[in-house]
Amino acid sequence: MSGDRVRVGVVGTGWWATQVHLAALLANPNVTVTALADTDPQRLERAAVHFGINERFVDPDAMFASGLLDGVVIATPHATHYALVKAALEHDLHVLCEKPFVLEASQGHELLGIARERRRHMLVGFTYQYTRHARLARQMIHSGKIGELLFVSGLFASMVEAYYRGNVSEYESVFNFPVVAPDRQTYSDPRLSGGGQAQTQVSHAMNMVFWVTGRRATEVHGWMLNRGLPVDLADAIAYRFDNGALGTMASTGSLRPGQPQQQEFRYYGTRGFLLQELIQGKLTVCMNDGTTESVPDLTAAETYPGEAVTAGWVDVIRGCGENLSDAETAVRTVEFIEAAYRSAARGSPVRIAPPSA
Numbered sequence: 170m171s172g173d174r175v176r177v178g179v180v181g182t183g184w185w186a187t188q189v190h191l192a193a194l195l196a197n198p199n200v201t202v203t204a205l206a207d208t209d210p211q212r213l214e215r216a217a218v219h220f221g222i223n224e225r226f227v228d229p230d231a232m233f234a235s236g237l238l239d240g241v242v243i244a245t246p247h248a249t250h251y252a253l254v255k256a257a258l259e260h261d262l263h264v265l266c267e268k269p270f271v272l273e274a275s276q277g278h279e280l281l282g283i284a285r286e287r288r289r290h291m292l293v294g295f296t297y298q299y300t301r302h303a304r305l306a307r308q309m310i311h312s313g314k315i316g317e318l319l320f321v322s323g324l325f326a327s328m329v330e331a332y333y334r335g336n337v338s339e340y341e342s343v344f345n346f347p348v349v350a351p352d353r354q355t356y357s358d359p360r361l362s363g364g365g366q367a368q369t370q371v372s373h374a375m376n377m378v379f380w381v382t383g384r385r386a387t388e389v390h391g392w393m394l395n396r397g398l399p400v401d402l403a404d405a406i407a408y409r410f411d412n413g414a415l416g417t418m419a420s421t422g423s424l425r426p427g428q429p430q431q432q433e434f435r436y437y438g439t440r441g442f443l444l445q446e447l448i449q450g451k452l453t454v455c456m457n458d459g460t461t462e463s464v465p466d467l468t469a470a471e472t473y474p475g476e477a478v479t480a481g482w483v484d485v486i487r488g489c490g491e492n493l494s495d496a497e498t499a500v501r502t503v504e505f506i507e508a509a510y511r512s513a514a515r516g517s518p519v520r521i522a523p524p525s526a
């Protein structure tokens with residue numbers, strides 16, 4: 170670190186890094202953004218000029234080895250995460266990797282081991298844990314308020330289909346893309362994305378469920394619908410938690426600009442249940458004795474605090490914050506998604522092996 174400031178580099182100067190992370194990092198008084206890397210020189214140049222960053226690398230490894238960084242944000246296509254995170258950790262850098270963490274659970278376990286050995290902080294770019302309601306839901310479940318967990322149901326309907334078609338300009342009016350839209354291959358080419366709705370959206374939903382409940386899945390049965398796309402558009406997944414509780418996760422990326430998104434989660438226990446509506450910013454607690462507790466709603470700005478992720482990671486590096494999107498939970502999400510794809514391909518449930526001691 171230079172003084173109290175964490176020196177941060179960013180790999181992948183595409184849509185999400187330029188729409189959210191770079192602006193948030195540059196506004197953070199505890200950060201100096203020292204360098205950018207992207208294998209596409211044009212995208213690199215565009216972002217570097219827009220944000221006024223002089224040090225630019227088309228080879229991420231050269232940036233990792235440059236001595237300019239304490240930590241790196243990795244915001245590249247899903248299939249590239251494993252090799253980039255591994256190389257960054259091996260240069261003793263702290264890592265914030267975008268979601269989904271990696272495509273295979275074995276890769277995730279390996280990276281957890283390297284981070285532990287090198288004492289590096291690793292955070293994955295899931296956002297919902299940074300909402301007040303996810304933290305409250307977690308506290309209520311962990312304190313036993315709703316009793317023993319019996320059942321969790323999740324619905325996540327969102328607007329992603331055009332990305333799966335490679336038609337990225339269709340969402341221009343929604344996101345405005347201040348610097349650049351996603352590359353058309355990033356979400357449409359399964360070799361880069363590892364899949365569609367499960368990798369891109371179910372990962373967000375289930376990572377929050379695993380974090381809120383503190384549990385992992387042991388068995389998964391998934392059905393997936395592509396409707397002529399190269400990747401899955403809609404997923405229906407049933408699963409079992411490690412305490413025997415059951416869960417369902419339903420997700421479609423077929424919504425159109427202007428339609429209301431629906432992202433609703435219900436956690437049922439032996440003493441009551443929680444209803445969490447992410448878009449409406451509502452959390453309701455319903456106890457078995459008939460009482461209902463109201464929790465103050467989230468403001469619109471609080472429902473998706475994208476900029477909180479880099480701020481949270483920087484605080485963890487500075488020793489003054491808790492990691493709310495830890496890589497251990499992200500690996501449980503990778504296990505779940507990997508099992509869901511395998512189950513959908515073979516048409517039968519897939520068991521997830523317990524973690525080795």
Ligand SMILES: NC(=O)c1ccc[n+]([C@@H]2O[C@H](COP(=O)([O-])OP(=O)(O)OC[C@H]3O[C@@H](n4cnc5c(N)ncnc54)[C@H](O)[C@@H]3O)[C@@H](O)[C@H]2O)c1
Binds near residue numbers: 181207244249267
């Ligand atoms: N947390 C969120 O809400 C959220 C939202 C959007 C995207 N994301 C995630 O952010 C990541 C990036 O998505 P995006 O939409 O910004 O994609 P993008 O296509 O806009 O950007 C990816 C960039 O990575 C570069 N790149 C590709 N391979 C590389 C490599 N090996 N080394 C260095 N650079 C490389 C590409 O040239 C491109 O500029 C993905 O993991 C995505 O799921 C997260």
